[in-house]
Amino acid sequence: MKTTVIIGAGVTGLSTAYHLARLGAGKVIVLEKDTVGAGSSSRAAGITTGLLWTETGVRVRQVATAEFRRLGRELPGYTYHDEHGCLNLFSPALWPARAALLPLYARLGAPHQVLTAAEIGSRWPGLNPPDDFIGLHDPVGGYSEPDEYLPALAAAVRAMGVEIREHTVVHELLRRGDRITGVRTAAETVAADAAVAANYAWVLPLLATAGITLPAKTFIHQRFVSAPLPAPAALPPVNADPYLGYLRPAAGGRLLLGIETPATPDRRVTTADFRLTELPEPWDLVGPAVDRFADFCPALRGLKWESARVGLLSFSLDGEPILGPVPGVEGLFVGICFHSGGFSYNPASGRFLAEYVAKGAPSLDLSAFRPDRFTAADTAAYLATLLTQSQSFRRRH
Ligand SMILES: Cc1cc2nc3c(=O)[nH]c(=O)nc-3n(C[C@H](O)[C@H](O)[C@H](O)COP(=O)(O)OP(=O)(O)OC[C@H]3O[C@@H](n4cnc5c(N)ncnc54)[C@H](O)[C@@H]3O)c2cc1C
Numbered sequence: 507m508k509t510t511v512i513i514g515a516g517v518t519g520l521s522t523a524y525h526l527a528r529l530g531a532g533k534v535i536v537l538e539k540d541t542v543g544a545g546s547s548s549r550a551a552g553i554t555t556g557l558l559w560t561e562t563g564v565r566v567r568q569v570a571t572a573e574f575r576r577l578g579r580e581l582p583g584y585t586y587h588d589e590h591g592c593l594n595l596f597s598p599a600l601w602p603a604r605a606a607l608l609p610l611y612a613r614l615g616a617p618h619q620v621l622t623a624a625e626i627g628s629r630w631p632g633l634n635p636p637d638d639f640i641g642l643h644d645p646v647g648g649y650s651e652p653d654e655y656l657p658a659l660a661a662a663v664r665a666m667g668v669e670i671r672e673h674t675v676v677h678e679l680l681r682r683g684d685r686i687t688g689v690r691t692a693a694e695t696v697a698a699d700a701a702v703a704a705n706y707a708w709v710l711p712l713l714a715t716a717g718i719t720l721p722a723k724t725f726i727h728q729r730f731v732s733a734p735l736p737a738p739a740a741l742p743p744v745n746a747d748p749y750l751g752y753l754r755p756a757a758g759g760r761l762l763l764g765i766e767t768p769a770t771p772d773r774r775v776t777t778a779d780f781r782l783t784e785l786p787e788p789w790d791l792v793g794p795a796v797d798r799f800a801d802f803c804p805a806l807r808g809l810k811w812e813s814a815r816v817g818l819l820s821f822s823l824d825g826e827p828i829l830g831p832v833p834g835v836e837g838l839f840v841g842i843c844f845h846s847g848g849f850s851y852n853p854a855s856g857r858f859l860a861e862y863v864a865k866g867a868p869s870l871d872l873s874a875f876r877p878d879r880f881t882a883a884d885t886a887a888y889l890a891t892l893l894t895q896s897q898s899f900r901r902r903h
Pocket residue numbers: 513514515516517518519537538539540541542543544545546547548549550551552553554674675676677704705706707708709712727728729764778815816817818819820841842844845846847848849850851903
């Protein structure tokens with residue numbers, strides 16, 4: 507029987523395990539250095555839209571949103587909130603680049619509706635965009651609460667016979683010649699026919715143990731959740747690039763507000779020992795963030811803020827995910843660099859990683875995401891440069 511080890515129990519690793527189990531692909535072991543969701547997955551705002559920037563991205567998200575809907579019906583304790591869809595907001599300066607993608611959405615059958623500021627305000631009275639702003643509404647987008655989704659998915663995965671070993675650091679990928687043979691943890695060697703690196707911000711030090719490098723960079727990112735509002739907000743999740751952030755309703759009648767920090771340089775993770783809890787809590791950012799958003803969403807004014815979560819976003823050289831077989835090492839696969847959209851991708855990224863492992867190829871053309879699309883020189887140059895978030899890509903959810 508074939509054995510697959512998955513490194514990392516975030517949404518990508520768990521989803522890969524889920525789909526491998528559904529495919530009946532043999533023994534599946536997930537190795538997690540801390541606990542389920544200890545990486546960026548538990549920090550995510552969980553906002554999802556299908557309206558991305560490339561044909562591959564849009565097609566993959568069509569699979570992802572359909573899967574979120576199915577999982578919302580099938581996973582006990584998990585709800586996919588698509589009651590209001592997802593609103594992508596643009597200023598006049600930002601709109602032309604997005605308007606150019608409307609023919610792509612039409613061709614691929616990705617549902618969408620362009621809304622004026624007045625239409626946004628009348629549909630959701632809690633939102634008050636400037637008169638010249640434009641909305642691109644995605645009726646199949648929505649959001650998930652990571653605190654519901656992660657335990658629900660982990661329980662489903664375990665019920666399907668997958669072993670999730672927490673507090674187990676993978677120190678080394680083991681290969682014989684050009685084949686993966688397993689991984690080494692502190693306690694043992696785990697033999698495997700295939701290994702999936704789903705360890706996101708920590709991937710470079712792990713791949714280095716097999717002599718592999720990929721152009722991946724990580725940036726700090728944060729979001730906040732308020733105290734309950736006097737009355738729950740009837741709002742869609744909003745990707746609000748003009749305000750450098752996003753907001754959504756949150757469990758218990760709260761609001762969630764997330765913001766990027768454009769001037770912050772990339773944060774390098776050089777060891778598996780690094781934990782996101784080492785990042786400082788970003789409470790100094792919440793006041794300025796509220797000031798930026800308050801005219802747009804007046805309910806934010808005067809709110810108390812109960813929690814802050816900070817994590818890392820991972821970006822590739824061309825801004826697109828890196829997903830598929832690692833060149834030169836048979837049996838090794840990666841699913842990384844999901845920018846700020848790895849939560850949204852996960853039901854599809856896990857499915858396609860599982861198809862690579864179990865069937866040798868995914869059911870969708872994912873050549874745009876393949877790890878072998880980068881040259882060694884470009885990878886080295888990217889890794890040698892310190893970039894700020896604003897010098898990388900803005901890829902919101
Ligand atoms: C504040 C914030 C808000 C976000 N909002 C959204 C959003 O609204 N929508 C969206 O789609 N995305 C969002 N994201 C991005 C999203 O969180 C990530 O893209 C996604 O969670 C990546 O999932 P993952 O499973 O690939 O990685 P992770 O969740 O980081 O999981 C990797 C796991 O690997 C483990 N690991 C690492 N190294 C090893 C090792 N050597 N051995 C064993 N285990 C190891 C880690 O402990 C970790 O649990 C947000 C991110 C942040 C920080």
